[in-house]
Amino acid sequence: AQSVTQLDSQVPVFEEAPVELRCNYSSSVSVYLFWYVQYPNQGLQLLLKYLSGSTLVKGINGFEAEFNKSQTSFHLRKPSVHISDTAEYFCAVSGEGAQKLVFGQGTRLTINP
């Protein structure tokens, strides 16, 4: 069985500051890792995913994430945030043969001007 822990429920940052949203996962098999963003009253939109290969993954809107197998982490980063990045961010995992996504509890990113 897989599980995901997002270590921060809320992260406030100032506009143009860097941000890191932390995600740790647990799995007994190889995993695929995802970050989704949810804007208010919207569905989830994929930011980026790690399937294999390079551990640094680049996504949309200037986000990137690094897969660290030894630390079982998949932290999301952005060097300079914008007001429009205010949203809920979800880390998710799926395993080989497992078709469903297992989500973390989410991190609410708040950008202050």
Add this chain to the structure above:
Amino acid sequence: DTGVSQNPRHKITKRGQNVTFRCDPISEHNRLYWYRQTLGQGPEFLTYFQNEAQLEKSRLLSDRFSAERPKGSFSTLEIQRTEQGDSAMYLCASSLAFLPGTEAFFGQGTRLTVV
């Protein structure tokens, strides 16, 4: 293609009533998923279909919940005898089942409030 469509967007119902939600996936997608999301939590998997076959159901899906995808296209999720604990956002997603890790595209969800 306009993406995954869910109807209605909002539903308020009295406890004990039955409700049905509809999901129209992206047209060429053969996989369809239902998730439930409560306030302050991440989405939780309920069930998924490949074409018209329901391949997995979560323990969260009690006997009051039933999902169908009769022709492998749209899907319906019915909740019978609703309870206040059923209040949540119900999300539908679809994907192509070619390779593991294929991206799932989500609809905007149906927000259910049971009063």
